[in-house]
Every structure is written in C-alpha cells, then in structure tokens.
Amino acid sequence: KAGVTQTPRYLIKTxxxxxxxxxxxxxxxxxxxxxxxxxxxxxxxxFEYFSExxxxxxxxxxxxxxxxxxxxxxxxxxxxxxxGDSALYLCASSSDRANEQFFGPGxxxxxx
Amino acid sequence: xxxxxQNSGPLSVPEGAIASLNCTYSDRGSQSFFWYRQYSGKSxxxxxxxxxxxxxxxxxxTAQLNKASQYVSLLIRDSQPSDSATYLCAVYRGSQGNLIxxxxxxxxxxP
Numbered sequence: 001k002a003g004v005t006q007t008p009r010y011l012i013k014t015x016x017x018x019x020x021x022x023x024x025x026x027x028x029x030x031x032x033x034x035x036x037x038x039x040x041x042x043x044x045x046x047f048e049y050f051s052e053x054x055x056x057x058x059x060x061x062x063x064x065x066x067x068x069x070x071x072x073x074x075x076x077x078x079x080x081x082x083x084g085d086s087a088l089y090l091c092a093s094s095s096d097r098a099n100e101q102f103f104g105p106g107x108x109x110x111x112x
Numbered sequence: 113x114x115x116x117x118q119n120s121g122p123l124s125v126p127e128g129a130i131a132s133l134n135c136t137y138s139d140r141g142s143q144s145f146f147w148y149r150q151y152s153g154k155s156x157x158x159x160x161x162x163x164x165x166x167x168x169x170x171x172x173x174t175a176q177l178n179k180a181s182q183y184v185s186l187l188i189r190d191s192q193p194s195d196s197a198t199y200l201c202a203v204y205r206g207s208q209g210n211l212i213x214x215x216x217x218x219x220x221x222x223p
Contacts, residue, residue: 033210043156043200043213056209090155100146101202101211103155 002027004093004104012110018079021107025072025093032074033101034066037088049074050096078109086111115139116203118214126222131188133217135201138182144204145177147186149197150216156200160186191221 005024013019025032034046045058049068066076072093078085088108092101117136125131133147144163148156160175162168162184168175174187184203188195198216205212 035213042215045210045212048210058210088155099144100158100161102158103148106155 004091004102006089006091006104006107008107009105010108010110012112013081014112015081015083017081018077019081019109020075020077021089021091021109023074023076023091023093023104025074025091026102029093029095029102030072031094031096031099031101032068032072033092033094034074034076035090035092036060037090037106038086043090046076081111083111085109114214115205115212116201116214118199118201118217120215121218122220123217124220124222125191127191127193129191129221131191131195131219131221133186133188133199133201133219135184135186135203135214136182137184137201137203137212139203139205139207139212140179140182141205141207142179142182142203143206145175145184146202146204146211147173147175147184148200148202148213149195150200151197188219191219193221193223195219196221 031050033048048056068074088106090106092103094101147160150156162175162177172189176185200216201214202211
C-alpha cells in the first residue's frame with residue numbers, strides 16, 4: 001500500500017501571503033488529521049476530517065482552515081501568513097481517529 | 113500539568129544496552145497510546161501502539177501501559193546506533209477526539 005503523500009515538500013512564502021498544502025491519505029483511510037510541528041511547541045493538532053466533515057479542531061486561529069474531498073484527499077490553507085507560521089506541517093491518515101495514525105513526509109513552510 | 117509529559121533527554125545508552133523511555137499523561141479517559149520515532153528532518157514513524165494494561169512486544173520493542181498510574185513506557189532492547197532518534201509518546205483522548213503528543217525524548221545510542 002502506498003503511504004501518505006504530501007505536496008509540496010517545501011514552500012517559501014512572505015508575510016501576508018496565503019498557502020495551500022495538500023495531503024493524500026493511505027488508500028481506504030477516511031480520517032485525515034493535520035499537525036503543526038515547531039521546535040518550541042512540538043507537535044500540535046490543527047484539525048481532523050472524516051468523510052468530508054471537520055470533526056475536531058485544535059486551538060489555532062481562523063487563518064488556518066482545511067477541507068476534505070470525496071476521495072479523502074485533504075487540503076489545508078493558511079491565510080495572511082505570519083513569521084510564526086514557519087513550521088513543518090504534517091498530515092496523518094487513519095481508518096478512524098482512535099486508531100493508528102500514519103504520517104506523511106510533511107511540508108516545510110518558511111515564512112520570510 | 114502538561115497533558116503528555118516526557119523527559120526531553122538526551123538519553124544516552126551504549127550499543128547493545130536497553131533504552132527505557134517514559135511517558136505520563138493526565139487524562140484518565142485516554143484510550144489509546146502510541147510511540148512514534150522521528151529521525152532528524154523526517155516525519156514521525158509509528159513503531160508501537162498499545163490499548164490495554166500490560167506489556168506488548170514487537171521485535172526489540174516492548175511497550176508497557178499502566179492506566180492506574182497513567183504511565184506508558186517503551187523499552188528498546190539491544191539498542192543500535194540506528195535507534196538514535198527522538199521518540200514521541202502520543203495519547204488519544206476520546207473526550208477531545210484527537211492525539212496529544214509529548215515533546216519527545218531524544219535517544220542517542222553510542223557505538
């Protein structure tokens with residue numbers, strides 16, 4: 001089975017811009033969760049989608065949003081980028097959220 | 113109290129020794145427990161999952177869960193230099209519906 005894929009792998013943006021990241025889960029997995037990882041805060045939960053519905057959301061501002069498509073692929077969007085948004089963004093897929101989650105390679109976002 | 117706590121390390125062990133990694137969690141309603149390994153510059157890789165009290169063994173890895181003490185551990189037997197990585201403990205909270213991660217313990221295995 002192919003693993004979780006994320007595109008792009010690297011992004012450089014400037015403050016105020018917006019960015020869209022994409023995640024394709026493992027075939028058959030319907031739950032996609034997004035995380036932000038920074039050296040200071042570690043891995044922090046952004047949101048989780050299941051069957052095109054956002055089931056859960058972490059404590060992030062509204063500039064962070066996401067969606068899931070009928071084929072379970074998911075996108076997350078960050079608008080009005082700030083320097084502090086520089087991080088590794090990870091998506092993880094699972095058959096359901098209480099089950100094992102498998103991470104993609106991540107997207108490294110740098111905001112200048 | 114942090115929700116999931118791990119000793120940040122670094123934990124240094126000689127090659128061939130047993131590495132013991134510990135994790136405590138605050139939510140008694142937590143249901144599922146996971147250990148991830150993360151190499152520098154890479155994404156986390158799931159290495160163990162445990163759902164009930166006791167031990168679970170997989171090759172050189174043993175996960176131990178004690179829900180009464182709210183404690184999860186990971187033992188790595190016959191440690192190898194390739195085991196050098198950061199190990200993340202993750203806990204699924206049913207009440208919140210998401211995984212909570214500890215900050216990770218950095219393990220260094222010296223040849």
